[in-house]
Amino acid sequence: MKKCLIVVDYQNDFVTGSLGFEKAEQLDGRIADKIEKYRNDGWEIVFTFDTHEENYLHTNEGRNLPVEHCIKGTDGHKLYGRTAEMLKERDKCFFKPSFGSAELFEYLKSKKFDKVELCGVVTNICVISNAVLSKTALPEAEVSVDSTCVASNDDNLNKSALDVMQSLQINVF
Template sequence: MRKCLIVVDYQNDFVTGSLGFEKAELLDGRIANKIEKYRNDGWEIVFTFDTHEENYLQTNEGRNLPVKHCINGTNGHKLYGRTAEMLKESDKRFCKPSFGSAELFEYLKGENFDKVELCGVVTNICVISNAVLAKTALPEAEVSVDSTCVASNVDNLNKAALDVMQSLQINIL
């Protein structure tokens, strides 16, 4: 059996930075503990990084969400807190200019994971996007999202995203 944990965008700007919110900060210990368990069990851990450039406000996303965030090379782009301390040089990292990662999709397609679990932020944007990509890349794998390790800045959108993922046969833990 092969398992993979995908930590989605747990970056400073989504926790305490320009798009930060209180519920995101509360996830740090839970995500770090999950990483530690996966590492101790010998499973793979993958990180996604929301990644924008200085011209962010001129992009399609920037015009729709005019808040500069996760600019490559800034503190806001780095992982947050204890979760950041868990990152190892050998961990795969995917920088993504949009909600879902095409590179992550291609990577997962080439692997033979039996189980993929996602955690991180923001549930109704990047978590759901990458969960759907994981399910598409590995249709026979068990894809799950730990509801205690994800958050959105809007509670009803968090719940709606979890409900939609469950309807797509993504297990909600």
């Protein structure tokens, strides 16, 4: 059985930087432990990086969320904490200019994983986007989200996103 863990946007700017929030910081140990366990169990580990250019404020997203974040080449773009230490050279990384990753979608389709799990931030934006992409790329795979390893800066939106994912036959546990 081919298994993949997707660590979504666990970057400095979403944890302690310009869009950081306390609940994101609390995920670090749980995500790092999950990566270590799953890697030891033979899972493939992939990472997504929210990635913007200097012109971010002039993009559609920047006009709707006018807070510079995850600018390529800055500390805010880098992975956070213990999770950053878990990144290995062999891990696939996807640098995405928006919420979901078209490149990740194609990669998942080509690899034909049987099981995909997502963790990271922000639940109601990038986690849900990439979970839906995963389910679309692999309609027969078990796609799941560990609710203890995702967070949003808004508890209501976090719960709503988890509920929507569950309604899309994404296993939320």
